[in-house]
Structure formats: C-alpha cells, structure tokens
Ligand SMILES: Nc1ncnc2c1ncn2[C@@H]1O[C@H](COP(=O)(O)OP(=O)(O)OP(=O)(O)O)[C@@H](O)[C@H]1O
C-alpha cells in the first residue's frame with residue numbers, strides 16, 4: 001500500500017513541477033489530437049450537414065453507416081492505417097509509419113465519423129425548425145448549409161470537443177501506428193500502458209491525472225459554452 | 235424611405251385551379267379554386283384546422299398540391315424560379331430567427347435576395363426605425379419577446395419589399411397595443427403596393443384590414459366576398475354561423491368529409 005501512496009505522491013510532484021518528460025508527452029498528445037480534431041472538423045462538419053440537408057438515394061444507408069462508424073474500434077482503425085502506411089502498403093513510399101503524422105491520420109479516421117454523425121443530428125434538428133423560413137427567404141439546402149453550421153456553432157463546438165475527448169483518450173490506434181517510440185511518438189495513453197506494464201506507476205499516474213483533468217475540463221467547457229450561448233443568443 | 239424599391243414585372247395574378255392537398259391519406263385542402271390579384275388585402279378566416287396555414291404554404295410554394303395547379307400568371311412569372319421566390323415573402327405563425335443580432339437577421343434576408351452590402355445597411359436601419367426596433371438592433375434576435383420577434387419578422391419582410399406578402403396569424407399572442415402596431419406595419423407595407431394574403435382569428439382585424447374575406451372550413455373555400463358584404467350578409471350558412479360566433483368546435487364531426495350540421 002505504501003508503494004501505491006508513494007506512486008501517488010511522486011505522480012503529483014511530477015505534475016506540479018512540470019517534469020520535462022511529462023511535459024513533452026503531454027505536448028505531443030495535445031499536438032496530435034488537436035491537429036486530428038482540426039481535420040476531423042474540416043471534413044466531418046460539412047459531411048454531417050450535407051447528409052442532414054440533402055435528399056439523395058442511399059441517404060438513410062449513409063446515415064446508419066455514419067452512426068455505425070462512430071463505434072469503430074480504435075485497434076481496427078490502427079490496423080487499417082498500419083496496412084496503408086506500412087512499407088508494402090499503398091502509401092508506404094511516404095515513410096509515415098511510426099511518426100506523429102501517422103497518429104494524426106489514425107485519429108482523424110477515428111473521430112471524423114463522430115463529428116459527422118453528431119453534426120448530422122444537430123443540423124437535422126435545426127433544419128426541421130428552419131427549413132420553411134429559409135426556403136421562404138430563398139435559401140435551399142446548399143445555401144442553408146453554411147447558415148446552419150454558423151447558427152449551430154455552439155452545439156457544434158460540443159460535438160468537436162467530444163471528438164477531441166475521444167481522440168486524446170484513445171490508445172489502440174496510436175499504439176499500432178505510432179509504435180510508442182520514446183521522444184517521437186509517445187503520447188499520454190501509450191505511455192500509461194507502457195509504464196504500467198513496466199511497473200513504474202508514478203509517470204503513469206501523473207499522466208492519468210492529467211487525462212482525467214482534461215476530460216473534466218473539456219466537458220466543463222462544453223457545458224459552459226452551451227449555457228452561455230443559451231443565455232446570450234436564446 | 236425604403237431605398238430598395240421593387241422593380242421588374244409583377245408575378246401576380248396567382249391562380250389556383252382545382253387544388254387538392256393530401257397528407258397521410260387525408261384530403262386537407264379540397265377542390266379549391268381562387269385567384270389573387272395585385273395590391274389587394276385578402277384575409278382568410280375559418281376555424282382551427284380549416285386549412286388556412288396549408289393554403290398559405292401552397293400559395294407560397296412551400297408545399298406542392300397533390301392535384302391541380304398553382305400558377306403565377308403575371309409577366310414576371312417567366313423570369314424563373316428565383317425571381318418568383320424573391321417577389322414573395324412570408325411571416326410564419328411562429329417566426330424563426332437566426333442566432334444573430336436583430337439587424338443581422340434582416341441583413342441575412344437581404345443578402346439572400348442579392349442586395350449589396352451598403353444598400354443592406356441602409357434598408358435595415360430604415361425598417362428597424364419604422365418598426366420601432368432600432369434600440370434593439372444589436373440584441374440577439376432570439377432573446378426578444380414574442381411580440382418583438384413578431385415585429386422583427388415584419389420588419390424583415392418589409393425590408394424585402396415583396397410583391398406578395400403572406401402572413402399567418404401575425405397578431406396571435408400579441409397584446410392590444412402590439413396588435414395595433416403590427417396592423418399599422420401591415421398597412422404601411424400594403425401602401426408600398428404589396429398584395430397581402432393573411433390569415434386571422436380576429437374578426438375585428440379582418441374588418442379593419444381586409445379588402446376581401448375568404449372563409450375556409452374543413453379544407454374548402456366556402457365563401458369569398460368583399461369585406462363589408464361578407465360581414466353584413468354572408469351567403470354561406472356556415473360562414474354566417476362563424477361570423478356570429480356560433481360555429482362551435484365540436485361541430486367538427488368524426489367524418490370530416492360531410493358538411494357538419496348547423497349548430498342551434
Ligand atoms: N404535414 C401535415 N401532415 C398531416 N396533416 C397535416 C399536415 N399539415 C397540416 N395538417 C392538418 O391539416 C389541417 C389543416 O391545418 P392548418 O395548419 O392549415 O390549419 P389552420 O386552418 O391554419 O388552423 P389554425 O387556425 O389552428 O392555425 C389540420 O387538421 C392539420 O392537422
């Protein structure tokens with residue numbers, strides 16, 4: 001039991017003193033996940049909105065497919081990206097495997113469906129409310145798309161934060177495509193997995209504390225943004 | 235002064251020929267024939283569920299009739315779908331405001347119509363002033379009270395200076411002074427040469443605003459007459475009962491295909 005409390009003690013001191021190894025790992029994690037969430041939003045927002053607004057054959061199948069992709073197991077995504085990027089794979093020539101770029105690609109694949117599916121829900125609900133008014137003003141689905149993305153901005157920020165939360169907490173995909181190489185591709189989740197298996201709990205716990213804080217922070221931010229927006233914009 | 239005056243040929247008159255509208259196997263608008271011409275004020279009255287809102291939506295092009303045709307037959311009708319859309323405007327029973335400022339909502343509508351930014355600013359200022367909303371110009375539109383939102387919805391269509399304006403119960407839920415203000419705005423819009431087609435549950439309002447009254451009952455147009463004639467001497471017995479306040483809601487029988495019996 002003393003082991004355990006010792007580990008906690010040194011974990012806290014690692015966090016409190018901004019231990020350089022820890023800072024490096026947290027920095028890379030944030031960089032990878034923020035980049036991934038940026039591209040996921042860039043792709044997922046318009047796709048989700050388009051599925052919500054346009055009527056085309058196969059639309060309901062696509063909707064189901066998007067929702068199904070939300071639950072994609074990270075290791076499977078990791079495997080797919082691994083196969084694509086490995087020497088023998090179609091994109092092998094770029095030599096991206098075991099680099100932060102590979103981890104970004106994996107996370108983009110993982111969270112774009114989440115952003116798209118949640119966006120579809122938000123925009124579809126808004127379209128129910130706005131459609132007749134916007135059509136009356138002369139805006140069809142194509143013109144309504146940017147309007148609704150802007151009008152739904154506060155709900156959509158929550159969506160993007162959900163994507164970020166998932167990306168930063170995920171371990172399977174980045175482990176496979178990043179390889180957990182010290183100083184290169186080691187992020188919070190993969191470090192925790194590794195350190196725990198080595199029996200070195202302090203760094204693992206310190207990172208765990210940060211991950212939990214991050215998760216609470218994200219959810220708190222989402223909550224506050226929504227509430228402020230509701231008060232301010234109705 | 236509104237700087238963005240209407241230009242180009244009229245799309246009116248509007249002709250409805252043998253319109254039927256069905257949804258979920260129910261015929262909601264039945265064998266309707268009527269026409270609307272330039273600059274008139276038409277008020278559609280009738281009990282709840284008569285099909286008043288549906289009729290406005292059909293005319294405005296938001297719904298397609300199941301059978302029959304709805305046609306704009308003015309010279310402007312040849313100028314394409316977009317032109318026809320922008321010659322019309324509608325204020326809905328529950329107006330929808332974007333999550334922008336009051337003036338941003340008007341600006342957006344004008345932008346869709348292709349008005350230049352500098353003109354937009356001028357028109358927006360102008361209509362906000364005239365609708366008594368100037369001090370609220372920078373407020374988020376959605377936090378306005380119901381009455382203020384209704385006035386904003388009117389200011390928005392005023393800015394568009396449409397040739398035809400559809401209004402669905404524009405004064406429902408408004409207090410008497412707000413109702414008065416809204417009626418004045420409607421009159422002012424009409425004076426710019428706009429044809430008004432509106433619904434109302436307020437018979438006093440119909441008397442005050444209408445040139446012509448249309449009486450709808452269970453999806454049928456039972457009577458249409460100049461206002462005075464309609465109120466003094468309605469030809470249809472259901473219209474008579476309605477004007478006298480005797481057409482009670484339970485007259486709507488289960489089989490809504492047959493005319494109801496008169497209420498005694
Ligand atoms: N999309 C729809 N699908 C099925 N039924 C509908 C639809 N829209 C309207 N209805 C029905 O059509 C009838 C007429 O509706 P409408 O909204 O036109 O009535 P209204 O005359 O405007 O009534 P109110 O005075 O209450 O506003 C109602 O019975 C309504 O339930």
Ligand SMILES: [Mg+2]
Pocket residue numbers: 286287288327402
């Ligand atoms: Mg109605």
